[in-house]
Amino acid sequence: MMDGGQMANVKKEAKLNTLCYQCLGILLREPQSGYDIVKQLEPIRPVNTSQVYPTLTRLEKQGLVKSEELAQTGRPNKRVYTVTEDGRDVLTDWIGTEPDPPVLRDDFLTMLYSAWTKDPEEVVAMLERRLDYLHATMQWLETLLGEHRARYPEEIKNPRDWRFFRNVLLARRIANFQEEAVWSRGVIHMLKEAMSHD
Amino acid sequence: MMDGGQMANVKKEAKLNTLCYQCLGILLREPQSGYDIVKQLEPIRPVNTSQVYPTLTRLEKQGLVKSEELAQTGRPNKRVYTVTEDGRDVLTDWIGTEPDPPVLRDDFLTMLYSAWTKDPEEVVAMLERRLDYLHATMQWLETLLGEHRARYPEEIKNPRDWRFFRNVLLARRIANFQEEAVWSRGVIHMLKEAMSHD
DNA sequence: GAATCCATGTAATTGGTTACATGATTCA
DNA sequence: TGAATCATGTAACCAATTACATGGATTC
Numbered sequence: 001m002m003d004g005g006q007m008a009n010v011k012k013e014a015k016l017n018t019l020c021y022q023c024l025g026i027l028l029r030e031p032q033s034g035y036d037i038v039k040q041l042e043p044i045r046p047v048n049t050s051q052v053y054p055t056l057t058r059l060e061k062q063g064l065v066k067s068e069e070l071a072q073t074g075r076p077n078k079r080v081y082t083v084t085e086d087g088r089d090v091l092t093d094w095i096g097t098e099p100d101p102p103v104l105r106d107d108f109l110t111m112l113y114s115a116w117t118k119d120p121e122e123v124v125a126m127l128e129r130r131l132d133y134l135h136a137t138m139q140w141l142e143t144l145l146g147e148h149r150a151r152y153p154e155e156i157k158n159p160r161d162w163r164f165f166r167n168v169l170l171a172r173r174i175a176n177f178q179e180e181a182v183w184s185r186g187v188i189h190m191l192k193e194a195m196s197h198d
Numbered sequence: 199m200m201d202g203g204q205m206a207n208v209k210k211e212a213k214l215n216t217l218c219y220q221c222l223g224i225l226l227r228e229p230q231s232g233y234d235i236v237k238q239l240e241p242i243r244p245v246n247t248s249q250v251y252p253t254l255t256r257l258e259k260q261g262l263v264k265s266e267e268l269a270q271t272g273r274p275n276k277r278v279y280t281v282t283e284d285g286r287d288v289l290t291d292w293i294g295t296e297p298d299p300p301v302l303r304d305d306f307l308t309m310l311y312s313a314w315t316k317d318p319e320e321v322v323a324m325l326e327r328r329l330d331y332l333h334a335t336m337q338w339l340e341t342l343l344g345e346h347r348a349r350y351p352e353e354i355k356n357p358r359d360w361r362f363f364r365n366v367l368l369a370r371r372i373a374n375f376q377e378e379a380v381w382s383r384g385v386i387h388m389l390k391e392a393m394s395h396d
Numbered sequence: 397g398a399a400t401c402c403a404t405g406t407a408a409t410t411g412g413t414t415a416c417a418t419g420a421t422t423c424a
Numbered sequence: 425t426g427a428a429t430c431a432t433g434t435a436a437c438c439a440a441t442t443a444c445a446t447g448g449a450t451t452c
Contacts, residue, residue, distance in 0.1 A: 002337050011214065017410080017411070018305055018308055019411085019412090020245070020413095021305075021308055021309075021312075022308055022311070024312070025308065025311045025404080027310035028312060033431075033432090034431085034432075035431055035432075037429065044272075044307075044311075045301070045303075046299075046301070046314055047412085048255055048412075048413065048414085049431085049432075049433080050412090050413075050414080050415090050433075050434080050435095051411080051412060053432065053433055053434095054271070054324050054433085055436090056431095063451095072430090072431090074420080074421065074422095074430095075420070075421070075429085075430050075431070076419080076420075076430060076431040077431075077432090078203055078430090078431070078432095078433070079431090079432075085384075091312055091315070092312075092315050092316065093307070093317070095309040095312060095313060095316060095324075096309065096316065096320060096323075096324055097309075099274045099305035099306040099308075099309060100305055101244075101331075101335075102303065102304035102305075102306065102307075103243070103244070103302075103304075104300060104301075104302050104303075105216065105300065105301045105302075105303070106297070106298065106300035106301075107216055107219075107297035108297040109220075109300075109367060110216055110219055110220055110223065110243075110371075111292070111293040111294065111295075111297060112207070112295075112363055112366075112367060113220070113223050113242075113358075113363060113364075113367065114223035114226060114289055114290075114293060114360070114363075115293060116223070116357065116358055116359055116360045116362060116363055117226070117286070117289070117290050117293070118290065118293060118294065118342060120357040120358075122294060123357065125248055126228075126293075126294055133299075133303075137299075147296070157392060158392065159313075159314065159318040159321065159388075160314055160318075161314055161391050161392075162314045163310070164314060165311060165312075165313055165314055166311075168310075168381075168384075168388070169307060169310060169311065169384050172307075172378070172381050173245075175371075175377055176374070176377065176378075179373055179374065179377045180370070182370070183373055186366075188368050190357075190366070191357050194355060194356065194357050195357075215438080215439070216439095217440095231401055231403075231404090232403085232405095233404075234406075245440085246440075246441065246442085247403085247404075247405080247406070248406080248407095248440085248441075248442080249439080249440060249441080250444090251404065251405055251406095252405085252406090255405095267431095270403090272402095272448080272449060273401085273402050273403070273405075273448075273449070274402060274403040274404070274447080274448075275403075275404090276402090276403070276404095277403090277404080335398090382427085
């Protein structure tokens with residue numbers, strides 16, 4: 001309050017990376033520890049503790065989050081982080097700005113890129129294993145989505161509640177995997193067609 | 199030929215990253231320069247020259263590619279790289295191994311994750327701008343795919359030709375964008391529904 | 397006259413992964 | 425008895441981006 005002008009400066013100087021905004025977003029839903037964040041972030045963006053802990057320390061130094069030690073019995077103490085007013089402002093100022101184009105890193109597709117050097121049968125086998133992976137991941141995501149919808153049947157309809165966006169973002173990922181499964185089956189079909197003409 | 203045993207060792211020691219395999223794959227299609235690789239890689243995986251040039255130097259030191267200077271008139275000389283036998287072996291040995299799970303980096307989705315802090319109208323505006331981006335990118339990819347299919351109508355049917363895989367991989371990216379566009383319109387619809395009930 | 401294309405690189409910095417260190421509790 | 429979960433961190437390394445440097449040819 002007293003040094004509002006200085007705080008505004010801090011806000012403008014801060015150039016944060018994606019992980020910072022992801023941490024702020026997750027902590028705004030509910031205050032929690034670095035360990036919790038890593039687990040919550042797993043379905044969206046796998047990240048290591050060795051990256052999260054220093055990030056939280058940095059955010060605290062910048063005054064965007066604050067923390068307090070929470071004593072626990074039978075397990076190690078927790079350091080629980082909460083988003084400050086400044087942190088919330090930095091996050092909401094960022095939302096709506098022009099994002100960088102999305103980037104997909106997928107070694108499987110890199111392999112397919114040069115799969116013309118392989119026997120078509122081998123490529124079919126690769127795609128079939130990929131389908132197994134896609135189905136397994138989809139089932140996991142569908143379980144998460146089902147639980148979410150069962151637990152918050154009303155909140156997921158309210159765009160002012162974070163559960164609305166968790167609902168649609170989970171649905172999007174599932175649709176994405178579904179679409180890749182359809183495509184994979186199409187490519188398998190094309191490969192088998194071509195093989196039958198030899 | 200003389201030191202085949204040593205070469206086999208080199209092959210096994212080499213632990214390459216994704217970019218290395220992408221460079222080997224692109225050079226196996228056709229020998230070309232670092233500059234060419236950056237441009238060819240653009241629709242799949244945007245990468246800087248400052249990462250590609252050192253990578254090619256490293257691959258050459260490992261004997262996986264070889265290069266020769268190509269004199270040009272009216273423009274700078276080119277260093278054209280070609281994949282060696284060892285390089286081809288390293289690449290084909292890698293294809294078919296278990297790939298790391300794919301990772302999507304997308305700041306737009308990170309923004310949506312915390313978009314419950316914003317007015318639903320603002321979120322609708324964000325999604326509509328996203329649709330513009332999606333349509334523009336799709337049109338670009340569809341142009342590339344159309345040209346490819348027109349130029350190689352026979353080759354794209356042959357799974358022993360790299361053009362087959364370029365065809366299906368481009369189609370996959372387009373389907374992906376298409377699917378996200380459908381999803382975006384769905385979310386816009388849900389937001390407008392919720393807004394009308396206030 | 398300014399911007400873009402062609403062409404190759406180095407240096408500095410940030411982002412991200414892997415390995416290491418510690419230690420109690422719970423479950424198979 | 426060994427593995428997994430909870431919990432926090434540091435150190436070393438590899439991956440990737442940004443900035444810098446150079447310079448002729450072409451296009452607007």
